[in-house]
Amino acid sequence: MPRTIIEKIWDAHVVAEPPGAPALIYIDLHLVHEVTSPQAFSGLRERGLKVRRPDRTFGTCDHSTPTTPRNLPIVDDIARAQVEQFEKNCSEFGIPHFGFLNDKQGIVHVIGPENGLTQPGMTVVCGDSHTATHGAFGALAFGIGTSQVEHVLATQCLLQAKSKSYAVHVNGALKPGVGAKDIILALIARIGVGGGTGCVFEYTGSTIRALSMEERMTVCNMSIEGGARAGLIAPDDATFQFLHGKPYAPKGAAWDEAVARWKQLPTDPGAHYDLEVSIDASALEPMITFGTNPGMGIPITAPVPSPDSATDAIERESLRKALDYMALEPGKPLLGRPVDVVFIGSCTNSRMSDLRAAASILKGRKVSPKTRVLVVPGSQQIKREAEAEGLDRIFRESGAEWREAGCSMCIAMNGDQLAPGQYSVSTSNRNFEGRQGKGGRTFLASPLTAAASAINGAVTDVRTLLG
Amino acid sequence: MEKFTPFESWIAVLPVDNIDTDQIIPARFLKTISKAGLGGQLFFDWRYLPSGEPNPDFVLNRAPGKSAQILLAGDNFGCGSSREHAPWALTQFGFKAVVSTSFADIFKGNALKNGLVPVVIPRDAHAAALKALAADPLATASLDLAAQTITLPGAGAVTFPIDPFSKTCLLEGVDELGFLLKHEAEIAAYEKDRAMPFSTKA
Numbered sequence A: 001m002p003r004t005i006i007e008k009i010w011d012a013h014v015v016a017e018p019p020g021a022p023a024l025i026y027i028d029l030h031l032v033h034e035v036t037s038p039q040a041f042s043g044l045r046e047r048g049l050k051v052r053r054p055d056r057t058f059g060t061c062d063h064s065t066p067t068t069p070r071n072l073p074i075v076d077d078i079a080r081a082q083v084e085q086f087e088k089n090c091s092e093f094g095i096p097h098f099g100f101l102n103d104k105q106g107i108v109h110v111i112g113p114e115n116g117l118t119q120p121g122m123t124v125v126c127g128d129s130h131t132a133t134h135g136a137f138g139a140l141a142f143g144i145g146t147s148q149v150e151h152v153l154a155t156q157c158l159l160q161a162k163s164k165s166y167a168v169h170v171n172g173a174l175k176p177g178v179g180a181k182d183i184i185l186a187l188i189a190r191i192g193v194g195g196g197t198g199c200v201f202e203y204t205g206s207t208i209r210a211l212s213m214e215e216r217m218t219v220c221n222m223s224i225e226g227g228a229r230a231g232l233i234a235p236d237d238a239t240f241q242f243l244h245g246k247p248y249a250p251k252g253a254a255w256d257e258a259v260a261r262w263k264q265l266p267t268d269p270g271a272h273y274d275l276e277v278s279i280d281a282s283a284l285e286p287m288i289t290f291g292t293n294p295g296m297g298i299p300i301t302a303p304v305p306s307p308d309s310a311t312d313a314i315e316r317e318s319l320r321k322a323l324d325y326m327a328l329e330p331g332k333p334l335l336g337r338p339v340d341v342v343f344i345g346s347c348t349n350s351r352m353s354d355l356r357a358a359a360s361i362l363k364g365r366k367v368s369p370k371t372r373v374l375v376v377p378g379s380q381q382i383k384r385e386a387e388a389e390g391l392d393r394i395f396r397e398s399g400a401e402w403r404e405a406g407c408s409m410c411i412a413m414n415g416d417q418l419a420p421g422q423y424s425v426s427t428s429n430r431n432f433e434g435r436q437g438k439g440g441r442t443f444l445a446s447p448l449t450a451a452a453s454a455i456n457g458a459v460t461d462v463r464t465l466l467g
Numbered sequence B: 001m002e003k004f005t006p007f008e009s010w011i012a013v014l015p016v017d018n019i020d021t022d023q024i025i026p027a028r029f030l031k032t033i034s035k036a037g038l039g040g041q042l043f044f045d046w047r048y049l050p051s052g053e054p055n056p057d058f059v060l061n062r063a064p065g066k067s068a069q070i071l072l073a074g075d076n077f078g079c080g081s082s083r084e085h086a087p088w089a090l091t092q093f094g095f096k097a098v099v100s101t102s103f104a105d106i107f108k109g110n111a112l113k114n115g116l117v118p119v120v121i122p123r124d125a126h127a128a129a130l131k132a133l134a135a136d137p138l139a140t141a142s143l144d145l146a147a148q149t150i151t152l153p154g155a156g157a158v159t160f161p162i163d164p165f166s167k168t169c170l171l172e173g174v175d176e177l178g179f180l181l182k183h184e185a186e187i188a189a190y191e192k193d194r195a196m197p198f199s200t201k202a
């Protein structure tokens, strides 16, 4: 029987299939961070359990850590206590980790790939819904809750029911100014935030193949925003090239063996998917969200939709509530709307290619004096690399802030946040009410759109600034 | 975990689609290292006015929502983040079930591990219950997990799906980690023969 890559990875990780229960699935890599793990470690202590495989577990702190210079302490007492507890938990249970002051610290979904921890064919979990990011490497990667974090710490296994497979075919050449972020925002706008519930996405097609590994991570990252717990892309030469020589990637003979194994992963011709959707990449425009979930997205030149266009009553009410919160009028375009803050960062768009894209627009220009612009690299390693390339200078000279690595204004737990009523154009992944600070209003978009909007201090079509 | 028994309750009605976990409990409350004290933070930004006063219009600040054990919400409840703080906050407030037409995957899994039953009902039953509750907000519902039925105002007895394992765990108070730990021998055998070579300590 021809199998999809999803089935191949699943089959290789079934430990047991107890009658009347979901399967026990083995987890190759478990990533932990400070926010969703403390109660799991407490649970282990209460039961007198150890971490079964510290050598398959890796930690970093990212969510509640400040992005101010590292010689400053964490001023928020509760956040500091959480970070300290995290470092203590990792040390006590023997888990390798990047502490707050480690020079490789960064967002969990950035440091995994960057260090070669994430590899094709793996099962990867983390107490974080954007774990699907790691699917860019052909891994089955999904977010779990804290109870499950405890399960994996204790047993390296999870009880899991099999998901449905959902093929997302993306074909055609992208137009200038349109990129990975626009592909995923367009997909979610099309299928809705619950469209992939119960499914794992496999992204396929010529457009996906042509994306760099960093861009593939942007696409897979937001799978959860379409309701899918995981989304992946079959590995190819780009994957192998990215991984080669990374600190945790296999070396020497083990590398050759691994590549041979990884080459078996792609979906067999004729394999069956439960669901499929096709996207014509050549028709895409830069995308932006107008509402309070990532499915409320439109091409940047389009008007804000009217609640009256909704077919059922709750949907209409939800749309009205969203526009109310965002203080937007239906029928009017977002273009030209003033923005108070531009945030370039998060596990969706904080890697080198994102920073380069933003810098290409900001270079030699000034950001609007009315707009605060934060650029937050995904990891300390990216920060150094960007500085070596002189990107930090471009950002600073344009008037943007160049900050230390972390989640920052993606989740607003660390002091970086919008004030009530403020608008932001943000490269992160969620525009939920209050996500970037209580009362804050978020337009999600690509790094190019964010940088262009920073220049004008208003929502801007980047194509008007391309040479 | 306590055994889940049949109960009857008032219903808190929150007819909004795609209620995400940032609304259920805002991220700024996730800096805690404990599970306790989250009930007061449930739906915080909807429940309290900017002044800090309870919003008198919000369903959980009024009778009967205030003391309801069942929450009736819109489609795709619990989308967004994986935070288990969401079901912790809901159960600490007093909820034992959330009724919707669908749930986000991670939320559903987290809820089931914390004695909170995600009850999926068909659209027409959902609409009928909303209508009946608009007319009589004090109408009650009763939930029988063993029978997999919820009796809702306007909709009558509706059966709902739940996977057999979660059902057993809830009814008998079985804890999943205990169940997993009993498979030690199989896990060890898998690690010996089939686990891919890898170490985070390399």
Ligand code: SF4
Pocket: A062, A063, A107, A108, A109, A128, A130, A346, A347, A348, A406, A407, A408, A410, A411, A428, A429
């Ligand atoms: S950057 Fe945002 S989405 Fe990514 S892990 Fe951090 S908080 Fe979560």
